[in-house]
Amino acid sequence: MFGQSKDKLMVAKELLQAKQYSKAIPLYKELIKEHSSANLNYQLGLCYFNINKEVESIQYFEIAIKNITKKYKSGDLNEEKAPLSVFYYFAKSHHVNGNIILAFEFYNKFYSESKNKNPLKKKALAGIYQCEIADELLKIKNDFIIWNLGDTLNTLYSEYRPVISVDGSVIYFTSSRMRPDSTNKDFISPETGSYYEDIYASYRTKSGKWTEPNYLSFCRVSQNEASVSLSLDGNQIFVYQGGNGNGDIYYSDLNRISFESLKPFPAKSLNSNSQEPHATMGINGEFVYFVSDRTGGYGGKDIYRIRELPDGTWSKAMNLGPTINSEYDEESPFIGPDNRTLYFSSNGINSIGGYDVFVSQLNIINEWSTPKNLGYPLNSLGDDLYYSTMANGFLGIFASDNKSSVGDFDIYFVQTANSYYKNVAIFKGYISTVNETDFLPKGITIHVKDITENSDEIIFKPRLRDGGYILNLKPCHSYLIEYRFKGKVFHQDQSLVPCNSSYQEIHEEIILDIINLKV
Secondary structure (H helix, E strand, O other): OOHHHHHHHHHHHHHHHOOOHHHHHHHHHHHHHHOOOHHHHHHHHHHHHHOOOHHHHHHHHHHHOOOEEOOOOOOOOOOOOEEOHHHHHHHHHHHHOOOHHHHHHHHHHHHHHOOOOOOOHHHHHHHHHHHHHHHHHOOOOOOOEEEEOOOOOOOOOOEEEEEEOOOOOEEEEEEOOOOOOOOOOOOEOOOOOOEOOEEEEEEEOOOOOEOOOEEOOOOOOOOOEEEEEEOOOOOEEEEEEEEOOEEEEEEEEEEOOEEOOOEEOOOOOOOOOOEOOEEEEOOOOOEEEEEEOOOOOOOOOEEEEEEEOOOOOEOOOEEOOOOOOOOOOEEEEEEOOOOOEEEEEEOOOOOOOOOEEEEEEEOOOOOEOOOEEOOOOOOOOOOEEEEEEOOOOOEEEEEEOOOOOOOOOEEEEEEOOOOOOOOOEEEEEEEEEOOOOOOOOOOEEEEEEEOOOOOOOEEEOOOOOOOEEEEEEOOOOEEEEEEEEOOEEEEEEEEEOOOOOOOEEEEEEEEEOOOOOOO
16 A cells, blocks of 8 residues: 555544544545455444444445454554454344344354453353344244334434423434524534434424424534433423533423523432433432443443432432343433333343343332343344333333334334333323413412321422423322412312222313412
């Protein structure tokens, strides 16, 4: 390889090492036209692989595997041969593409020939197990009904990290698309070759359709913001924001129809110098489950839990332990409204490929059950993440890069005939105005007192956008529920929740005459 080509190769390798894969691809293509080699094809395949285009990478890895060396010199511009690692990437690409037999062969080939210190060896072992699991689980058809949310939400870009409110009235999700107002048109991420991530909201209309999504006001054009989870009442959104080599959890409060500026989550035990890409809050706000790759865990990313203490501070982070966490990665936890059912994704040895969705339940002595793989077709050979449900547990939402996706990742609904949630009672309703176009005035609060336990009242606020509210009650308990405006009661109910172990909902709608509302 001569002067100009060496300079071009040096730039291409620098882009590859800087994870600017999309910029490196055209340079590698030019270099291969000038002089094709196993190493150049390996590096080009690696670029496609790292932007989730495994199918495109196969043709280049296929050339690279024909000329392998165990004495690969990564820094040598004259290196013609490909490293042994290409066997792993070739296997993984075929795994995602559904060729389990070929994937199994090359995972084993890489595992048997690579040295123990190779960081990919552990992943290859997982791939071997996953191929065996896939051979079993792909034969079992579960009772899921799954559908793509379509072009209202999904585009040719990636849409992922969906968050649905427990009453199903709004979906928040993350996308790297062009904004409707084109304000981000000049801001492209060098790593992905797409626009930076923004958080979008889409609302369900009375006819059941979803509105055109729009991005949240706090999103920046040249930085990534990603949706994480919602509070029970929908008045608070939790957000992942990266920067300075780490990423932390932030939150924002809903003010009528827009969110306020982001603030760091107040628990010092949650955010750290490591990555905290995801968090979910229990229905009563007492517990937060989150993901971190901090030291002291069982693998790459583990799931932890913190608890709000009576004085308003937060406990130290507690790792959920080896029943939940593995030596691989656990991601996107979601704790159900029963505070005992935990959904999460894992790319460990019990997956059929990539990240799969699992479920585990906390028993009466606070031990987690062995996680169950939710199976095919919810779980695919690709990555299936960010699973969450509405309050009843029968309707869920998740993101996947499976073969049916229009973009790299798409958002899907899933309906199941069974719910894991027991002993859950949700009191939900709307406070609407006589003139339905009016926003609710600020100052309305809902005060809930458990008469059975004679406990302190809990205060909720309705969404000012639409007056919706959601309360979590206990079966077999009596409650006094007061609706107040600036402290004065304008409506009250006393309710006995039926002693029913299955999921139940109680509905109430209140019409408010703002003009005659006096304090």
